[in-house]
Amino acid sequence: xxxxxxxxxxxxSAWCWNLAWQAGHARAFRLKLQVRVASGQPELPPxxxxxxxxxxSINNHHxxxxxxxxxxxxxxLGITGKDFTLIAAxxxxxxxxxxxxxxxxxxxxxxKHTLMAFNGEAGDTVQFAEYIQANAQLYSMxxxxxxxxxxxxxxxxxxxxxxxxxxxPYNVNLLLxxxxxxxxxxxxxxxxxxxxxxxxxxxxxxxxxxxxxSILDKHHHPDITxxxxxxxxxxxxxxxxxxxxIDFKGMIVKAVTKDGIVDxxxxxxxxxxxx
Amino acid sequence: MSSPxxxxxxxxxAMVGKDCVAIACDLRLGLQALTVSNNFPKxxxxxxNVFLGLTGLATDVSTVSDLFRYKVNMYRLREERHIAxxxxxxxxxxxxYERRFGPYFVSPVVAGLEPKTGAPFICGFDSIGCIDFAKxxxxxxxxSEQLFGMCxxxxxxxxxxxxxxxxxxxxxLIMMPEPRCALRDHITGAPQRRRPRCSLRLGRPRLHHRExxxxxxxxxxxxxxxxxxxxxxxxxxxxxxxxVMAERAIYGVVTIGHSETPWSRPxxxxxxxxxxxxxLWQ
Numbered sequence: 001x002x003x004x005x006x007x008x009x010x011x012x013s014a015w016c017w018n019l020a021w022q023a024g025h026a027r028a029f030r031l032k033l034q035v036r037v038a039s040g041q042p043e044l045p046p047x048x049x050x051x052x053x054x055x056x057s058i059n060n061h062h063x064x065x066x067x068x069x070x071x072x073x074x075x076x077l078g079i080t081g082k083d084f085t086l087i088a089a090x091x092x093x094x095x096x097x098x099x100x101x102x103x104x105x106x107x108x109x110x111x112k113h114t115l116m117a118f119n120g121e122a123g124d125t126v127q128f129a130e131y132i133q134a135n136a137q138l139y140s141m142x143x144x145x146x147x148x149x150x151x152x153x154x155x156x157x158x159x160x161x162x163x164x165x166x167x168x169p170y171n172v173n174l175l176l177x178x179x180x181x182x183x184x185x186x187x188x189x190x191x192x193x194x195x196x197x198x199x200x201x202x203x204x205x206x207x208x209x210x211x212x213x214s215i216l217d218k219h220h221h222p223d224i225t226x227x228x229x230x231x232x233x234x235x236x237x238x239x240x241x242x243x244x245x246i247d248f249k250g251m252i253v254k255a256v257t258k259d260g261i262v263d264x265x266x267x268x269x270x271x272x273x274x275x
Numbered sequence: 276m277s278s279p280x281x282x283x284x285x286x287x288x289a290m291v292g293k294d295c296v297a298i299a300c301d302l303r304l305g306l307q308a309l310t311v312s313n314n315f316p317k318x319x320x321x322x323x324n325v326f327l328g329l330t331g332l333a334t335d336v337s338t339v340s341d342l343f344r345y346k347v348n349m350y351r352l353r354e355e356r357h358i359a360x361x362x363x364x365x366x367x368x369x370x371x372y373e374r375r376f377g378p379y380f381v382s383p384v385v386a387g388l389e390p391k392t393g394a395p396f397i398c399g400f401d402s403i404g405c406i407d408f409a410k411x412x413x414x415x416x417x418x419s420e421q422l423f424g425m426c427x428x429x430x431x432x433x434x435x436x437x438x439x440x441x442x443x444x445x446x447x448l449i450m451m452p453e454p455r456c457a458l459r460d461h462i463t464g465a466p467q468r469r470r471p472r473c474s475l476r477l478g479r480p481r482l483h484h485r486e487x488x489x490x491x492x493x494x495x496x497x498x499x500x501x502x503x504x505x506x507x508x509x510x511x512x513x514x515x516x517x518x519v520m521a522e523r524a525i526y527g528v529v530t531i532g533h534s535e536t537p538w539s540r541p542x543x544x545x546x547x548x549x550x551x552x553x554x555l556w557q
Contacts, residue, residue, distance in 0.1 A: 161338050165377070190311060196283060196333035198304050198312035209309060 071173055071193070074106065074119035075248050076205040077212060077236055078175040080186040081224040085177035085256045086264070088233055089117045090248035102249040110136040111146040114178035115256050116156070119205055120193060121171035128163075128170045132156055149178025153189035153197060160195035169193070173205045177256050184258045204236075211243055212236040226255060230264060241272040279332045279380035280402075282307060285317055286416035287328030289386035289397040290430060291409075292439035296395040298326045298386040299443050301418075304333055321347045322357035324388040327367070330416030331381035331402070339379050342370065360387030360396040364406060371404030378402045382415035 075090035093104035107117045108129045116132065118125045135155070140146050147155070153176050163170045174191040190203040202216040215235050224232065230253075237251055250268025254261055284307075287300040304315035318328045319340045327343060329336040346366060350358050358366070364385045371379065379402060386397045398406050399413035407413065412430050414422035429442045 157337065158341075161334055164334065192306070194282075194332065194334040195337070196304065197337060198315055198333075200312050200314070203311070209306075209311075213309075 071120045071171070072206040073244075073246055073248070074206055075208040075240060075244075075251065076106070076117045076119055076173070076175050076203075077208060077233065077251075078117070078177050078188045078190075078200075078203045079216065079220065079229050079232055080177070080188045080201050080222065081226060081229045082222070083179070083184060083186060083257060084226050084229065085115075085179060085186040085188050086226075086229045086233055086253065087115050087117045087175060087177045087256070088237070088251045088253045088266075089119070090250070091252055091268075092247070092249040093122075095122065099247075099249065105252055107252065107254060108133045109261055110152055110176075110178075111140050112260050113146060113181050113256060113258070114149050114152050114176065115254055115261050117175045117177075118172050120173050124170045125172050128160075128172045129174075132159065146181055148180050148182075149176065149187045149189070150180075150199075152176060152178070153191070153199075157191060157195050157197040160191065160193070164193075164195050175203055175205065179256050179258050181258075186256070207244065208236075208240060211239045215239060226257070229255075230266070234266070237266070238270070238272045241270075242274050279335075280330075280382070281417050283331075283333040283336075284417045285315075285330040285333075285336075286414070286418035286422060287317055287330050287382075287384045288412065288414045288422050288426065288443065289326075289328060289384045289399075290412040290426070290439055290443060291395045291397055292434035294388075294393060294395065295435070295439060296386040296388060296397055297439045297443045298328050298384065298397075300328050300330070300416075319343070321363055322351075322359075322387070323390065325358060325360045325363050326386050327363070328384035328386070328415065329381045330384075331379075335379040335381045339381050339383070343367070346370065357390065359390050360385060361389065363387070364396075364398050364400075367400060368404040368406050371400060371402065375403050384413050384415050386413075 073094060074092070075088070077086075077088040079086045087107060089106040091101075091103055091105075092099045093101035106119055106125070107115055109115055110133055114136070116129060118129045132152075132155070136147060136152060156174065156176060160170060160172070160174075171193050173193050174189075176189040176191065177187070179186050188200055188203055190198045190200050190205075192205075201222060202213075202220050204212045204216075216232070219232055219235060233251075233253065240248065251266055253264040253266045255264050284303060284305045285301055287298070289296060289298040298318055300317040302313055302315055302317075303310055304312040315333065317330055317336060318326055320326055321343060327340070329339055343363075343366070347358050347363070350362075350366075367383055367385060371383070381402060383400045384397070385399075386395075388394065389396055397413050398408045399415055400406055411432070412426040414426060416422075434442060
């Protein structure tokens with residue numbers, strides 16, 4: 001069969017020459033491919049596979065776990081009270097089913113009165129959190145005043161939202177807790193990797209949401225003290241230890257108050273038996 | 276369920292009455308079946324008498340509402356007047372079509388009164404900006420089928436604004452099931468054991484009074500607005516702005532349903548919550 005039939009050199013008519021030209025070439029290519037496949041030759045590999053593409057394809061087609069596994073298994077909790085915001089994060093740094101570290105701190109302090117906890121894709125999390133942290137500190141240095149938690153939450157949302165529509169979005173879920181430096185009002189913001197922002201009295205991320213939100217619905221009250229807040233947090237972590245199929249290696253707990261951010265003691269060695 | 280339009284859930288409805296419009300939305304933010312927040316308003320104000328309801332992907336609701344706040348603020352600086360609903364509808368349409376091949380996943384609804392005539396105006400859009408003008412009502416969001424049913428049966432022409440309010444309330448309450456449903460669960464996007472608070476805004480006919488009269492009632496209406504987050508930004512905290520608003524206030528804000536949390540309901544404690552809940556486990 002003559003080649004001209006499949007890939008015409010001459011346009012058949014002036015007004016549709018481009019379409020016909022391309023269609024002819026596409027047909028010729030398909031034919032070549034069929035010949036290759038029929039004769040047992042492998043298909044030609046793509047011209048270039050970049051490292052990022054390769055890494056992405058491995059991550060997306062992991063044989064055991066989807067790449068979102070970390071984000072759902074890592075625990076983030078936040079509770080506001082009368083004059084404080086509690087932020088808790090699990091200590092396990094995971095890759096697939098393997099725990100790489102049992103003392104990971106998934107929080108960053110943005111300024112004196114604001115703390116951010118994060119989980120998500122390894123690499124994205126710390127990169128994004130420290131980018132936000134640096135910008136918050138730059139603002140504080142330039143203006144001799146701190147951004148309020150609500151201002152920071154909206155800044156973070158803007159950065160995450162513009163990243164969402166970029167070539168490689170950050171895959172990070174965040175809790176942003178703070179106490180307003182002027183009014184001393186505690187606040188907590190829930191942000192997911194899609195940059196949906198919601199102010200909430202208490203929040204969680206990942207599978208912890210399914211266990212903890214109902215407990216917090218029942219027992220939370222906006223006027224609780226820090227001691228009561230820690231008791232409430234213990235209710236949540238006990239339930240997680242009881243029901244989550246993995247050991248998340250305990251929690252790091254920090255409290256934001258008007259005097260700054262303090263580390264809270266929590267008994268991570270407590271054994272909770274499942275019924 | 277994995278459609279970006281139905282991940283977060285939500286519904287909005289706008290309706291025309293006699294010389295008035297009403298627009299309402301639910302306040303839920305969810306992740307499929309899980310309710311994350313009951314404090315996520317989807318109606319934004321962009322002028323004296325222009326409201327935009329946005330349902331769909333929550334991140335795009337925020338992004339698009341912020342984008343229009345910027346665009347409308349620029350319009351007001353340039354033109355030194357508020358934007359009219361028809362103008363705003365065309366702005367929404369062209370802004371959405373700019374993203375024809377990578378759209379914002381929102382279904383907007385515009386409601387307002389024309390500034391010169393006071394004529395009611397509502398319209399809806401698809402996510403790429405095709406305008407759907409309507410004389411009666413517009414629904415959008417994950418409960419749009421249910422809202423269509425309620426609107427078809429309850430809406431009638433030339434409702435005065437109180438009637439419009441009650442019809443609107445009926446439309447929104449139908450989305451919410453009995454209090455026995457699971458707390459963090461949903462069917463249509465809005466339901467919840469404690470009904471999520473709905474925000475409902477009514478455009479009222481222009482008050483025909485001479486200057487200096489009728490201030491009190493209208494000023495109360497304007498004061499009631501202070502608690503709401505407004506996209507308009509024209510309403511400052513200064514007293515003068517309030518009084519200007521009072522002269523031309525043409526809307527009221529009504530909150531229906533229960534508020535977000537049980538403790539802000541004063542005299543509705545159930546028997547097991549008579550004691551403060553956190554004392555039970557102390």
